[in-house]
Amino acid sequence: MHVLLIDDDPKLSEMLKEYLEGEGVRTTAVFDGKNGAAAALSGQYDAIILDIMLPGIDGNEVLRQIRLKSAIPIIMLTAKGGDVDRVVGLEMGADDYVAKPYFPRELVARLRAVMRRHREPDSAANDTVQKLGPLELTPSKREVLWDGKPFELTTSEFDLLDCLLRSGEAVSSKEDLSQKVLGRPHEVYDRSIDVHVSNLRKKLATRTSNAVEVETIRGIGYRIRLAP
Numbered sequence: 085m086h087v088l089l090i091d092d093d094p095k096l097s098e099m100l101k102e103y104l105e106g107e108g109v110r111t112t113a114v115f116d117g118k119n120g121a122a123a124a125l126s127g128q129y130d131a132i133i134l135d136i137m138l139p140g141i142d143g144n145e146v147l148r149q150i151r152l153k154s155a156i157p158i159i160m161l162t163a164k165g166g167d168v169d170r171v172v173g174l175e176m177g178a179d180d181y182v183a184k185p186y187f188p189r190e191l192v193a194r195l196r197a198v199m200r201r202h203r204e205p206d207s208a209a210n211d212t213v214q215k216l217g218p219l220e221l222t223p224s225k226r227e228v229l230w231d232g233k234p235f236e237l238t239t240s241e242f243d244l245l246d247c248l249l250r251s252g253e254a255v256s257s258k259e260d261l262s263q264k265v266l267g268r269p270h271e272v273y274d275r276s277i278d279v280h281v282s283n284l285r286k287k288l289a290t291r292t293s294n295a296v297e298v299e300t301i302r303g304i305g306y307r308i309r310l311a312p
Contacts, residue, residue, distance in 0.1 A: 085199060086110045086128065090120030090146060091135040091161065100133075103188040109195070117141035121149045124156065131157040131199055133191070134178070136169050144172055151177040157198045157239045159191070167273075174279035179240040180266060181276075197267030202226070202239040214249035217310050219296055221246055235291045240265055241284045244277075248298065248308040257305040281306055 087109055091097045097113040104111045112129070114120040117138040124132050124146070132150065136143035147158060160173040160181040170181045179198050182191050214221040218231040223246055228237055237245065243265045247256055261277050262270035270277065281298055288296045299307045 085130045086112070087131050087133060087195065088120070088123055088129040089113045089133045090115075090117070090124070090138065090143070091133070092116065092138050093135075100188060100191075104192065107192050109192070115139075117143065117146045121146045124150045125153055129156065131159070131195060131202075133159050133161065133195070135161040136163070136173065144169075144176060147173060147176045147178060151238075155236050155238050157202050159194055159198060161186070167275075171275055171279055174276055175283065177238050177283065179238055194267075198239055201243050201265075201267070214246060216249055216296060216308065219249075219292065221249055230291050235287070237284070237287065240280050241287065244280050244284055245308070248306060251307070253307065253309070255301045255305050255307045261305065 085108075087104065089097055089100060089104075089111055091100075091113065092115050094113075094115060097115070101111040101113055112123070114123050117140045120134070120138070121141070123129070134143050134146060138146065143160065147160070150156065150158065158178045160170070160178045162169045162173065162181050162183050170183075173181055180194050182194055211222075211224045214223075220229045221227070221242075226242060228235055228242065228245065244261065247261055247264050258277050259270045262268060262274070265280065266276060281300075285298050288298065295311055297309060297311050299309055301307060
């Protein structure tokens with residue numbers, strides 16, 4: 085795995101780089117937003133670790149530029165207690181976030197969870213094509229089609245759609261979706277799943293002309309269906 089770290093603190097970046105490489109993760113560090121965005125789109129990296137506070141252009145703008153052209157897995161580094169930053173990052177297409185100060189072990193665990201979902205179907209069962217009307221999802225190919233035409237989702241959006249399709253008419257709880265999509269327990273004030281659902285809704289509405297919707301079941305979770 086080759087990871088791009090975009091963070092304006094050279095000392096902390098070097099420490100994190102040493103830790104990541106000790107865990108078998110090849111790491112390249114860039115210290116500003118402009119060069120970070122260019123590097124992220126070079127095709128050389130498997131994932132991005134992106135700090136929000138950057139000189140020149142901030143992390144959210146870097147994220148926006150990347151998401152215009154790429155669905156590469158991205159983990160945001162946010163200030164502790166920076167709930168707004170976390171939500172904005174997720175709304176703009178980040179796959180997950182880690183709050184500063186953080187334990188490097190937690191960051192590596194989040195990174196591996198995202199990459200595992202991005203690269204590796206869990207079992208032969210995941211080769212089954214999931215269908216809902218003209219919507220088709222093939223886990224082994226990481227491919228989504230609407231009426232035979234592909235469209236792009238981030239890693240977390242893809243896994244969320246996969247979970248909802250597998251559940252059929254059953255409602256998927258936030259707890260279950262958090263475990264399956266993010267690889268961690270759902271916390272009371274964590275809005276990650278809600279934001280990923282919102283992003284997925286927007287993309288489905290645009291691509292399917294509102295023919296597919298993700299329904300909110302208040303107090304329980306979510307369910308996907310064809311619009312009536």
